[in-house]
Amino acid sequence: MEKIKCLIIGAGPAGYAAAIYAARAGLNPVMYTGPQPGGQLMITNDVENYPGYPEGRNGPEMMEDFKKQAARFETDIRNEMITKVDFSGPVHKVWTEAGLEIHAHTVIIATGASAKWLGIPGEDRLQNLGVSACAVCDGFFFRKQEVAIVGGGDTAAEESTYLAKICKTVHLLVRRDEMRASKIMQERVMNTPNLIVHWNTSPEEVLGDDGVTGVRIRNNKTQEVSTLDVTGFFVAIGHKPNTDVFEDWLDRDDSGYLLTTPGRTFTKVPGVFACGDAQDKIYRQAVTAAGTGCMAALDAERYLVEQGV
Ligand code: NDP
Numbered sequence: 375m376e377k378i379k380c381l382i383i384g385a386g387p388a389g390y391a392a393a394i395y396a397a398r399a400g401l402n403p404v405m406y407t408g409p410q411p412g413g414q415l416m417i418t419n420d421v422e423n424y425p426g427y428p429e430g431r432n433g434p435e436m437m438e439d440f441k442k443q444a445a446r447f448e449t450d451i452r453n454e455m456i457t458k459v460d461f462s463g464p465v466h467k468v469w470t471e472a473g474l475e476i477h478a479h480t481v482i483i484a485t486g487a488s489a490k491w492l493g494i495p496g497e498d499r500l501q502n503l504g505v506s507a508c509a510v511c512d513g514f515f516f517r518k519q520e521v522a523i524v525g526g527g528d529t530a531a532e533e534s535t536y537l538a539k540i541c542k543t544v545h546l547l548v549r550r551d552e553m554r555a556s557k558i559m560q561e562r563v564m565n566t567p568n569l570i571v572h573w574n575t576s577p578e579e580v581l582g583d584d585g586v587t588g589v590r591i592r593n594n595k596t597q598e599v600s601t602l603d604v605t606g607f608f609v610a611i612g613h614k615p616n617t618d619v620f621e622d623w624l625d626r627d628d629s630g631y632l633l634t635t636p637g638r639t640f641t642k643v644p645g646v647f648a649c650g651d652a653q654d655k656i657y658r659q660a661v662t663a664a665g666t667g668c669m670a671a672l673d674a675e676r677y678l679v680e681q682g683v
């Protein structure tokens with residue numbers, strides 16, 4: 375068993391910002407990165423909206439910067455999962471995947487969110503055989519090929535234009551007659567010649583045995599069913615917060631986002647704080663995640679002072 379002052383769960387912008395603040399405040403934070411160190415920016419292309427990077431910055435490189443900064447102040451960064459928690463007592467108990475029990479005076483939850491899947495036939499079976507939720511990770515494998523991508527938000531807009539630079543043709547499947555992506559992103563979609571938008575269209579099945587050979591689609595207005603001959607199928611329909619491990623101890627909304635006191639990072643358990651996309655379904659930006667990570671570390675620091683730790 376290990377006793378610590380401050381545990382940070384998650385290593386995206388929120389987790390690293392919390393680590394930088396907690397470490398500089400002398401809380402000797404221990405960070406468990408979870409399965410995707412760096413969080414969602416690891417599967418992002420250029421980040422152009424993070425202040426301080428006038429030319430933009432590649433997502434994984436930006437997260438390497440965050441990590442170096444957290445490590446510079448001696449955050450103890452461990453590439454492992456937290457698989458169980460017990461928030462019943464004043465000292466918060468957590469267990470790692472390898473079975474280590476940790477007793478932490480404060481816990482900062484920065485577990486972020488993960489990609490959602492459609493749940494249609496073929497999607498699961500053909501994952502890593504042509505089905506992907508990350509164009510930036512996997513687009514390379516479909517160079518000069520024909521691919522389809524589903525979604526109508528900023529992620530779908532960004533990923534479809536990214537794929538269009540690599541692939542021969544990209545079919546963007548939008549289930550309504552409009553996209554919810556921001557205007558500037560929609561303009562990029564419309565101005566990309568090898569990107570075909572299929573309005574009112576939903577995929578029904580991903581086809582193929584050892585690899586994707588096509589996708590069966592339905593026009594939601596006419597009910598016409600047809601097949602697109604594609605070798606790649608990308609899903610970009612939003613995200614689910616990674617909060618299941620806390621469900622017995624903390625309040626969550628219907629979508630699984632952790633509930634915090636408005637304007638603060640307090641969960642209902644004293645000493646347990648939540649930040650980043652795990653608790654933010656409105657803004658979900660790297661900069662807002664980092665901002666709430668900072669808030670969580672400041673809240674943790676004040677809590678420890680109040681507790682006399
Ligand atoms: P969103 O929740 O914004 O959009 C999800 C999209 O997927 C919607 O268009 C939705 O359709 C569609 N969808 C959901 N379920 C299905 C389904 N079963 N079948 C077909 N389509 C479906 O998620 P995003 O990941 O796009 O964006 C999340 C947040 O991140 C947003 O705030 C966005 O602005 C931000 N973001 C910003 C970026 C940037 O600034 N560079 C890049 C990427 C994301 P419908 O509209 O009909 O509900």
